[in-house]
Amino acid sequence: CPGCALDRRKESSGGRIPYKELFFVGLTTLASSLPITCLFPFMYFMVRDFHVAKTEEDIGSYAGFLASSYMIGRAFSAIFWGIVADRIGRKPVIVFSILSVVIFNTLFGLSTEYWMAIATRLVLGSLNGLLAPIKAYAIEVCQAEHHALGLSVVNTAWGFGLVIGPALGGYLAQPAEKYPQIFSKESVFGRFPYFLPCVAVSLLAAIVLISCIWMPETIHKHKSPEKDIQKVKALPSEQSYLDSPRKKSLLQNWPWMSTMVSYCFFGLHDTAYSEILSLWAVSDRKYGGLSFSSEDIGGVLAVAGASLLVYQLIIYHWVHKFLGPVISSRVASALSILIVSTYPFMTYLSGAKLSFALYSAAMMRSVVADYCQHRNFPSAEPCCASRPKRHCEWYIDNCHVVFQGDCSNRGWLSVLMGAETSGQHLLPR
Numbered sequence: 001c002p003g004c005a006l007d008r009r010k011e012s013s014g015g016r017i018p019y020k021e022l023f024f025v026g027l028t029t030l031a032s033s034l035p036i037t038c039l040f041p042f043m044y045f046m047v048r049d050f051h052v053a054k055t056e057e058d059i060g061s062y063a064g065f066l067a068s069s070y071m072i073g074r075a076f077s078a079i080f081w082g083i084v085a086d087r088i089g090r091k092p093v094i095v096f097s098i099l100s101v102v103i104f105n106t107l108f109g110l111s112t113e114y115w116m117a118i119a120t121r122l123v124l125g126s127l128n129g130l131l132a133p134i135k136a137y138a139i140e141v142c143q144a145e146h147h148a149l150g151l152s153v154v155n156t157a158w159g160f161g162l163v164i165g166p167a168l169g170g171y172l173a174q175p176a177e178k179y180p181q182i183f184s185k186e187s188v189f190g191r192f193p194y195f196l197p198c199v200a201v202s203l204l205a206a207i208v209l210i211s212c213i214w215m216p217e218t219i220h221k222h223k224s225p226e227k228d229i230q231k232v233k234a235l236p237s238e239q240s241y242l243d244s245p246r247k248k249s250l251l252q253n254w255p256w257m258s259t260m261v262s263y264c265f266f267g268l269h270d271t272a273y274s275e276i277l278s279l280w281a282v283s284d285r286k287y288g289g290l291s292f293s294s295e296d297i298g299g300v301l302a303v304a305g306a307s308l309l310v311y312q313l314i315i316y317h318w319v320h321k322f323l324g325p326v327i328s329s330r331v332a333s334a335l336s337i338l339i340v341s342t343y344p345f346m347t348y349l350s351g352a353k354l355s356f357a358l359y360s361a362a363m364m365r366s367v368v369a370d371y372c373q374h375r376n377f378p379s380a381e382p383c384c385a386s387r388p389k390r391h392c393e394w395y396i397d398n399c400h401v402v403f404q405g406d407c408s409n410r411g412w413l414s415v416l417m418g419a420e421t422s423g424q425h426l427l428p429r
Contacts, residue, residue, distance in 0.1 A: 081129020170298010
């Protein structure tokens with residue numbers, strides 16, 4: 001049994017940190033995050049080049065539907081992939097998800113029609129069920145004292161994705177126009193101007209896919225002896241039957257439900273912000289935008305992601321220790337309102353003043369958004385551990401994939417709403 005072998009390895013490790021396994025966790029998380037973030041800098045220009053919008057004001061609407069197609073797939077398949085990971089194993093789901101990135105992200109870069117771009121993003125989102133299994137995997141490869149470290153590796157790798165993804169999308173899109181001395185308009189990168197950032201992400205995913213060969217499986221593939229005994233052993237008395245734990249729906253766990261509702265709304269807010277920022281910044285100033293290029297907006301998103309990464313590694317621990325997850329989320333929510341309210345006034349700025357204001361707001365908003373959205377997990381996990389392990393229907397180590405899958409499902413449903421909302425009325429008609 002691979003799960004038993006991993007347990008024996010952890011027991012004999014003497015409490016050492018599993019650096020190799022956590023390295024694989026970071027790589028796979030990075031490969032999964034890049035297809036999401038690399039799209040934002042060039043999404044407006046891609047929809048414009050499809051010539052599907054009748055007017056320039058309609059580009060935002062079509063861009064919103066394009067971005068939401070990926071989230072539709074994730075929203076409807078997240079729990080399914082969590083269940084598959086529980087029954088078949090974490091490693092097969094992780095490998096299949098990375099393989100889907102290699103194939104369908106490449107096809108997305110080769111899209112010449114609007115429907116093809118939506119179809120490839122929809123299929124990619126449906127087949128990429130990595131979020132739930134990789135968090136469960138990060139916990140299962142570590143001993144109890146290193147569980148927080150395992151999840152922090154996932155968040156840190158996601159932070160790297162927030163830096164690398166927009167940079168790739170902003171600097172590598174339309175290479176024949178930006179780097180004519182290297183790429184000619186007759187080359188494949190000239191005929192498919194958004195293929196280069198997509199194939200760069202796919203190549204990284206292919207390398208990660210090869211490295212998955214050395215990933216150990218963590219799931220136990222044998223029947224539990226305790227369950228076998230329960231099948232043949234009768235209850236000794238009626239009192240034992242009455243004392244057995246009554247199954248209770250997660251929907252009746254109100255602390256957990258309140259956490260999930262807030263996670264859903266913060267996911268809606270975060271995704272709507274990310275997409276509206278890109279569409280607003282690249283829009284012409286006569287429509288209230290900033291007339292940025294894909295390279296400019298890619299730089300803004302990359303710097304915001306880098307600031308978040310630095311904050312997570314250096315400052316977050318002290319703030320979290322002093323305020324706790326609940327108070328820090330409340331403070332971050334209030335600050336987020338103030339920061340986002342400053343963006344409309346940036347259209348009156350130009351030059352160095354505009355750059356300073358936009359970069360500062362983007363960095364601060366990136367930090368507070370991380371508190372609002374991802375810090376719900378420390379609040380949710382205690383809600384899943386209210387009873388002993390062998391009786392608890394919500395125990396986090398037993399249902400971690402299902403828990404993360406439901407978080408993912410709710411989060412991606414909110415992302416879908418945010419993606420569609422972001423494109424509807426971006427520009428005045």
